[in-house]
Amino acid sequence: MNCPRAATLSSTISLFAASAVAQVQPSGFVEYDNLTYIGSRKEERVNGRNQGILQLDLRHQAAPAAEVFGSLEVRTDQADRARDRVFLDEAYINLYIGAFDVRLGKQIYAWGRADVFNPTDNLSSWDYSDILDIEDEKIGVLSARVEYYLGNWTVEGVLVPSFAPSVLPDTNSRWFPDLPDSLPNAGYAGQGDAYLNASHTYGEAVLPDDGIGSTQYAVRVSGSVRGWDFSLSWFDGYNDLPAVHRAILIDSTLTDAEVFIRQEYHRRQVIGADFATSFGRIGVRGEAAYYLTEDWNGVDPAVDDPYLQYAIGLDYTLKNVFADKDISLLLEWIQEVHVPDRGTTYTITDLTHVFRKSLFGKADFDVGEFAKLTFEGVWNTYAGDWWVRPGLDWSVADGVQLRVALDLLGGPNDSFFGSYRDNRRTQVRLKHSF
Amino acid sequence: MDIPKVTFGFALLGLLNVSVWAQEPSGQAVMERHRAQDRTADESAMQTMTLVNSRGGERQRQLTYTTKTDADGERKMIVQFLAPADIAGTGFLSIEHSDRADNRWLYLPALRKTRRIAGSDKTDSFVGSEFTYEDLDSEKLELHRYTLTGSETVDDVDAWVIEAVATDPRRLAETGYSRRELWISKDHYVLIQAKYYDKSGGYSKLFRAGDLRQVPGSEKWRAYRMTMDDVRNGDRTVLEAADYRVNQGVPDRLFTERYLRRRR
Numbered sequence: 001m002n003c004p005r006a007a008t009l010s011s012t013i014s015l016f017a018a019s020a021v022a023q024v025q026p027s028g029f030v031e032y033d034n035l036t037y038i039g040s041r042k043e044e045r046v047n048g049r050n051q052g053i054l055q056l057d058l059r060h061q062a063a064p065a066a067e068v069f070g071s072l073e074v075r076t077d078q079a080d081r082a083r084d085r086v087f088l089d090e091a092y093i094n095l096y097i098g099a100f101d102v103r104l105g106k107q108i109y110a111w112g113r114a115d116v117f118n119p120t121d122n123l124s125s126w127d128y129s130d131i132l133d134i135e136d137e138k139i140g141v142l143s144a145r146v147e148y149y150l151g152n153w154t155v156e157g158v159l160v161p162s163f164a165p166s167v168l169p170d171t172n173s174r175w176f177p178d179l180p181d182s183l184p185n186a187g188y189a190g191q192g193d194a195y196l197n198a199s200h201t202y203g204e205a206v207l208p209d210d211g212i213g214s215t216q217y218a219v220r221v222s223g224s225v226r227g228w229d230f231s232l233s234w235f236d237g238y239n240d241l242p243a244v245h246r247a248i249l250i251d252s253t254l255t256d257a258e259v260f261i262r263q264e265y266h267r268r269q270v271i272g273a274d275f276a277t278s279f280g281r282i283g284v285r286g287e288a289a290y291y292l293t294e295d296w297n298g299v300d301p302a303v304d305d306p307y308l309q310y311a312i313g314l315d316y317t318l319k320n321v322f323a324d325k326d327i328s329l330l331l332e333w334i335q336e337v338h339v340p341d342r343g344t345t346y347t348i349t350d351l352t353h354v355f356r357k358s359l360f361g362k363a364d365f366d367v368g369e370f371a372k373l374t375f376e377g378v379w380n381t382y383a384g385d386w387w388v389r390p391g392l393d394w395s396v397a398d399g400v401q402l403r404v405a406l407d408l409l410g411g412p413n414d415s416f417f418g419s420y421r422d423n424r425r426t427q428v429r430l431k432h433s434f
Numbered sequence: 435m436d437i438p439k440v441t442f443g444f445a446l447l448g449l450l451n452v453s454v455w456a457q458e459p460s461g462q463a464v465m466e467r468h469r470a471q472d473r474t475a476d477e478s479a480m481q482t483m484t485l486v487n488s489r490g491g492e493r494q495r496q497l498t499y500t501t502k503t504d505a506d507g508e509r510k511m512i513v514q515f516l517a518p519a520d521i522a523g524t525g526f527l528s529i530e531h532s533d534r535a536d537n538r539w540l541y542l543p544a545l546r547k548t549r550r551i552a553g554s555d556k557t558d559s560f561v562g563s564e565f566t567y568e569d570l571d572s573e574k575l576e577l578h579r580y581t582l583t584g585s586e587t588v589d590d591v592d593a594w595v596i597e598a599v600a601t602d603p604r605r606l607a608e609t610g611y612s613r614r615e616l617w618i619s620k621d622h623y624v625l626i627q628a629k630y631y632d633k634s635g636g637y638s639k640l641f642r643a644g645d646l647r648q649v650p651g652s653e654k655w656r657a658y659r660m661t662m663d664d665v666r667n668g669d670r671t672v673l674e675a676a677d678y679r680v681n682q683g684v685p686d687r688l689f690t691e692r693y694l695r696r697r698r
Contacts, residue, residue: 027519101692110546136544149692224691227535229550278535278552285550317558319610324667326559369487369562369669398493399518433519 028056028071029433035133037174039422045174049130051077055089067094082170083129090140101147106140109158111220111233112287113274116332116360119289119309120233120272123158123218125166125240128351131175131420132387132407133427139164152224160216163208165265166240168351174423177349183248183257196250196257206264208238233272238265241352245302266294266303283315285332290339298342304352305344308337313360321365330362348383354416357382370395374405378417385411385418391427403429461580461596464618469573471623474654476502476684479675485563488668495521495561502684508532509572510689515561525694526561528553530571538567541694548691557610564639564662564671568610569630577602586617588627589644593617611638622646622655639664649678 035049054074062068070091077083092105112118127137143160169175182195208214216237223230242263249258274287288310295303313332321327334355338344346353355378362376377388391405405427411418478500485493496517503509513526523543530536535553542549551558556568577600584595596616600606612635617627628641643657660673687693 027522029519096696101696108546113547113550115549147692149690154692224537227537227553276550278550278555281552281555283550283552315552317555319557324664369485370491370493395493399520401520431520433522 023060025059026056027059027434028054029431030054031429031431033427033429035130035425035427037423037425039424042174042422044172045176046080046172047174048079049077049083050079051075051083062093065096067096068092069094080172082172088140099149101149103145106142107145108138108140109143109145110138111231111274112272113229113231113276113285114287114311114332115285115313115315115330116362117309117311117334117355118274118287119311120231120235120270120274120287122235122237122240122270122289123160123216125164127167129167129169129173129175131169131351132389132423139167154220154222156218156220156222158216158218160218160237161212162210163214163216163238163265164240165205165207165238165242166351168241175420177419179259183259185250185254193255197255198257198259200259200261203260203262205242206262208265208267214238228275228277230275231273233270233274235270235272236267238267239304239352240265243302243304244347244350264302268293268304281316284313285315286310286312298340298344305338305342306340307344308339309355310335310337325366328362328364330360332360334358334360348414348416348419355380367392380411380416383411383415383418385409385415387417396430399433401429401431401433403427403431458582458585461582461594461598462575464582464594464596464623465573465575465580465598465616468618468623468625469575471655472573472625473503473507474501474652474680476500476682477678477680478682478684479656479678481676482674483561483563484672484674486670486672494518500684500688502686502689503572506532507572507574510686511570512689512694514694521561524561527689527691527694528567528570529689539691539694541691548694556608564664564669565673566610568608569641569662574602574605577605580616583615585620588617588642591626591646592620593626594620619646624655624657626657637665649680652680654680 031053033049033051033053037047041047052075055071057071058069060068071089073085073087073089075083075085075087088106090106090108092103092107095102109121109123111121111123123143124138124141126134127139128134141160141164142162143158145156145158148155179198179200181198183198185194185196218233218235218237220231220233242265245262245264247260249260250256269292270289272287272289276283276285278284288308290308291304291306293304293306295305298305311332311334313330315328315330318327318329336353336356358378358380360376360378363374365373367373371392371394374391374393375388377386379386387407387409389405389407391403394402396402407427408424409417409421411421413419478498480496480498483495483497495515497513497515499511499513501509501511508530510530511528515521515524525541527539528536538551538553540549540551541547556571557566559565560567560570578598579601581597582594583597586593586595594617596618598614598616600609610632611630612633613631615629616625618624619626624643624646626643626646629637630639630641632638640663641660643660645658646655647658648655656675656678658675662671664670
């Protein structure tokens with residue numbers, strides 16, 4: 001009795017599925033990426049990268065006002081099989097309802113108008129497993145976003161029910177900080193040794209609760225008036241980088257110390273603003289954010305005190321510099337200011353506070369029609385450390401890009417880039433987009 | 435007896451003058467006819483852009499563009515790239531202003547960001563092509579002086595030759611050219627060739643338009659193939675158009691950051 005109905009249902013589903021599949025627009029890329037360190041080899045660390053990535057993006061117009069998107073990444077690294085993964089980068093549905101655009105699902109956010117450093121961009125976390133290679137390394141967060149458009153104004157609200165921390169370098173990574181094998185004996189008074197042998201133990205990271213109280217929120221109002229784009233934003237959520245809490249246990253002979261390290265993610269509120277405009281041929285962009293942290297009174301040395309970060313940048317193109325080719329220049333000044341100032345200090349590898357008084361520069365010089373020489377770098381003026389990356393980007397064929405680059409780092413031992421100066425390396429990356 | 439001859443002579447001279455005027459209008463008059471032919475309330479097309487370097491290497495891009503021009507001649511334009519895959523989804527939005535610098539934004543899908551770009555730098559290359567933003571601007575008659583310098587046939591099309599020089603101080607500061615020579619077809623007033631001279635007077639680029647056709651359902655004529663040659667380095671950009679549509683009643687909301695990102 002049910003057979004004809006079942007057959008009809010089955011064929012209807014098949015037809016619908018076939019129609020849906022036919023309307024899916026696949027795209028993505030295949031990439032080969034090789035990193036070769038030219039600094040000294042480090043035992044028990046991964047001394048290179050030899051990886052391939054397949055990213056498959058599927059977009060489907062499910063209805064005139066509804067669109068589904070998914071992006072899946074498959075990665076394998078022959079130099080470090082621990083990096084092998086199958087990962088859902090994004091998966092969301094877009095709904096277009098009158099003046100409202102709604103996006104629901106796992107998605108990546110990019111707030112802020114500055115080119116290099118975006119202190120207002122706090123919704124998505126990052127994969128920092130390679131600190132110098134964060135291009136396309138943002139991590140999607142499960143969230144709901146609603147945008148309301150009214151003329152030149154946009155109001156955007158975001159709700160993030162779950163927390164996704166940034167990925168930090170593994171202990172076998174060359175970007176995992178070298179932990180000190182000795183500590184000064186603070187209580188040294190002729191007894192024991194002036195320095196203690198140190199060992200380190202990592203405890204379980206303390207993540208925010210799964211409850212509704214851990215929900216993160218953000219609101220942004222953006223506008224464009226007479227050549228100025230700007231926005232004001234508010235974020236109430238978690239720092240995607242952990243505070244490092246340490247407890248030190250010294251043995252009775254005053255020779256050994258065991259350091260217990262606990263990573264904990266703390267809530268903060270961020271008031272942000274940005275702008276972009278141009279004066280003649282100079283583009284000007286700026287962005288600032290004030291971080292209201294959990295440690296307003298500055299009593300916990302492991303938790304950030306309140307601080308302000310800002311970035312202001314210029315871009316300009318020098319015309320016909322050589323053989324009718326142009327050079328595009330970009331400069332950005334990044335600074336961190338403590339308000340109130342309590343003379344806060346940070347560990348040198350604290351990723352939240354790398355850029356405190358820093359100058360970033362980038363220059364692109366076209367060579368021929370399909371290639372450009374690139375140079376980018378940053379100089380932390382407060383510590384004297386630096387990183388530069390000269391490179392060549394070549395469009396080998398339609399949709400095929402080759403990048404050859406060199407990473408150089410330097411500075412004092414007790415500075416961020418200086419502590420990684422042995423990590424100078426070459427990069428060769430071939431990417432075919434389809 | 436001589437008086438009638440003289441009178442006849444003057445009369446003949448007068449006729450000749452009228453005849454000469456009829457065949458050789460002023461440069462300004464030709465450009466006004468060109469603008470009337472060229473201007474639409476809105477326009478869209480699909481284009482294949484081929485970048486060719488001096489050694490013959492080629493890269494191809496596919497894009498769609500839509501423009502809308504208001505009563506004051508201020509134009510909005512949105513361009514969206516469809517291929518190749520590494521730049522698909524990139525969008526460009528431009529809103530012209532007569533009293534200040536244009537507004538321009540570039541949407542870069544890889545960065546998920548819309549980036550304002552300097553609106554007064556009209557000499558920048560448009561997405562790596564031999565066309566600059568200035569080349570894509572609508573012709574601003576009130577900002578230039580147009581002088582008819584002759585008449586020539588280009589690819590069997592009879593054309594007026596016009597010299598265009600910017601006279602407006604702001605335009606003079608913005609332009610990358612000291613002058614342009616424009617070939618306007620006599621039959622449909624379409625720009626069929628242009629030579630561009632840089633600020634130091636050197637001949638820098640050659641534009642040529644071909645495959646002239648009337649847009650279906652309209653009075654307008656368009657070139658379905660355009661090339662821009664950089665005569666100094668040998669690089670070339672070829673634009674081949676398809677599916678021109680004019681005066682379709684395109685809504686203003688298309689020319690917003692929202693639609694730049696949405697791609698639909």
